[in-house]
Amino acid sequence: MPLAAIVLAALAVAFQQLIEWKYGPMGIIGFVALAVGIKARNTMFGGIGAVILVMLLAQSG
Template identity: 70%
Template sequence: MPLVAVAVAALAIGFEQIVQWKYGPMGLIAFVALTVGLKARNTAISGVGAVILVMLLAQSG
């Protein structure tokens, strides 16, 4: 079980680095807001993070 947790954490950190590299600080803020909102079960914070990420993705496309 600890190996699975380490693998998931590594994937999350890798994804976070890719978002920060491609979308800059605003992408990192959006990813953190989405993650914190999901862990805290706060729909407002996770919704704001998701909307910002979608706007960044739509802008780059």
């Protein structure tokens, strides 16, 4: 179980670094808002984060 938690944490950090490298600070804000919204079960906050990430992805594509 601890190994799975370490691997999951490492993947989360790697994903966060990828978002920051590719999309800058706004990507981190969107990712954090989405993660906090999911953890807190707050659909409005999570939705705002998802919209920010979708707008960044649409802009780069």
